[in-house]
Amino acid sequence: MDKARVITIFIGVVQAGSFSQAAVEAGLSAQAVSKAIRQLEDYLGVRLFHRTTRSLSLTDEGQRLFELANPGLRLLDEALDNIQNSREAVDGLIRVAAPTSLGTIVLAPLIAEFQQQYPAAHFDLQLADQFTDLISAKIDVGFRAGNPPERNLVARHIGDIALNIVAAPSYIERHGAPKHIGDLHKHRCTGFRHPNTGRLLPWELKGEGGTIYEDIPCVASFNTAESEVQAVRAGVGIGQLALYMLGDDLDTGRLVQLLPQQVASGGGVYMYYAQRTRMPLRVRHFIDFMAERAPALLPKSRKGR
Structure with a gap:
């Protein structure tokens, strides 16, 4: 019954x-x-x-x-x-998952801008560098850097990651600057370990036939992008870092770009969610807002160049 x-x-x-x-x-x-x-x-x-x-x-x-x-x-x-x-009101909670650096530098200011338009929209922003499963974590919208999610999800490309080779002026004063890719093996460099696998990632460089992957020996490795950026700023070594994380470091001289011809793409930035239909209006508006505004905070080249 x-x-x-x-x-x-x-x-x-x-x-x-x-x-x-x-x-x-x-x-x-x-x-x-x-x-x-x-x-x-x-x-x-x-x-x-x-x-x-x-x-x-x-x-x-x-x-x-x-x-x-x-x-x-x-x-x-x-x-x-x-x-x-x-479903017809832009209010209520929006749960968002993103990598730590992307969430801090790109999403946080855009969430503030979104709430200026829709003050009744509230956010639960969960930052972790591991991939977040939307269903089990009850997430409305996720963000991911690198490759698009390989699951049954709707994924929208919202920008690319430009990887720049940089160093602090203090490092260059002590050790000089590399002139060619091969010189990197003679320098003190930093490295990034994948948060899921723990594997030290190779540097992505431009070769004659496209992108090449080079295992660069490092004097310090990190499993968060923020810690690597801080180490490079402190002069620990040369790093290959995402441009969006550097702020105005290059324009102010806090960091110096090296081998500019080697700027490579570290993959895309993707926004993903479970479905297109039966979506609350607040989530649909947030997705459209991010698709429009996020690319401006993911520069492909240094300002003024």
Whole structure:
């Protein structure tokens, strides 16, 4: 027995005052309404109505059930209306997952800008460099750098990562600057370990036939991009870093670009989500907003060049 269905029919009969009128209002046959009431009475083991050919009234047990069930049905109706209305309002919580550096540098300022337009939209921003499964983590929108997600997800490319070889002026004063790719093996360099595999990633460089991957010996390796950037700024060594993480370092001279002809792409930045349909309006607006605004914060080249 579908309890919710028969309770709904029972309340409809009480409010309509007859089986036939309740059937009309529910779009059912009178026989279906009568059968549902019999099922409910059999399940409860009590009679709910006094029925004659000319009148219908509640038994004591029927009156008690109506008094207990009717407020619950109203709450259910209100809950359904609330959820339906939420699809048409830009308010409520948006859960977002992203790599730490991307979330801090790109997403955080854009979330602030989005909330200026939609103050009733709230965010739960979860930052981790590992790939986040949207379903298990109950995430509305995820972001990923590198390759697009390989699962059954909708993925939108919102920008590319430009990798620049840079060093602090203090490092160059002590050790000089490389003139060619081969010179990197003679210098003190930093490296990045993949947060999922722990593997030291090769540098991506431009070769005659396209991108080449070079294993550069490092004097210090890091598993977060932010820590590697800070180390390069401190003069630990030469690093290959994403341009969007450098801010105005290159324009102010805090860092110096080396081998500029070797600027390579470190893959794309992707926004991904579970489905296109039945999406709350707040999430749909946020996705469209990020697709429009995020590329400006993912520069492909140094400002002024």
